[in-house]
Amino acid sequence: MQLTYPKAPSNGVQTLRPALQAALQTQGFGVNRQFANATAGKISLSEAYRGYSLTLEDLSNGKGLKDARIGNWHYLVFADGLTIADAQLAEVRGHVEFSSLNHGNMAAATVGALKLAEQSPQLHGKTVELRVLFVSALHVVAIWLHADGEDLLIPIEPTPKELALAQVYSEAALLAKLKPAADQAKRRFDADTSGQLGN
Structure with missing residues (x-):
């Protein structure tokens, strides 16, 4: 399997570096010991890839990946060979x-999903663009391997295990698994008159 990446912002890395250095200096990331112990000189970044999102409405209405909204740029942050964070840039005007800066499990889970993809017979010899898909209302995050004519997805943390497991799904298979939960959540949102759900 060969990964490709979209054309990243030319100043993306320069924009991220000061934010990463500030985060390292504050040592405010006690939950992630690897991040807290990292030194600025040992930090490296992956190529940039894009985040995309689908809503409950999209899933309920049978929309697919071609309808996903484009989101932030993502960079995996490495130190001493470990994946320690997922850094994001937003395009503004x-x-x-x-x-x-997400210093939870998402970055390590992304690398785990890519290792799983490398071992998958479905992806053997294929060239795919790395993307990440969010269905925030269901807490679903999936690594999206996009190729001409075929899209494969690998759910990662924090995706609830009862919705989908960390394995390779076709677009149709994963969206079919998520649709009942999306329909149920949408009914709950639609029936809510308090205005509190989703806040």
Whole structure:
């Protein structure tokens, strides 16, 4: 399997570096010992890839990946060979700005999904673009391997295990698994008159 990446913002890495250095100096990331112990000189970044999202409405209405909304740029952050964070840039009025730093399990889970993909017979010899898909209302995150004519997805943490397991799914198979939960959640949202759900 060969990974390809979209054309990243030319100043993406320069935009991220000060934010990463500030985060390292504050040592405010006690939950992630690897991040807290990393030194700025040992930090490296992956190629940039895009996040996409689908809503409950999209899933309920049978929409697929071609309808996914394009989101932030993502970079995996490495230190001493370990994946320690997922850094994000948002495009704002034609330029990129630092958006967030996720130092939870998402970065390591992304690398785990890519290792799983490399071993998958379905992906043997294929060239795919790395993407990440979010269905926030269901807490679903999936690594999206996009190729001409075929899209494969690998759910990662924090995706609930009862919705989907960490394995390779076709677009149709994963969306079919998520649709009942999306329909149920949408009914709950639609029936809510308090205005509190989703806040």
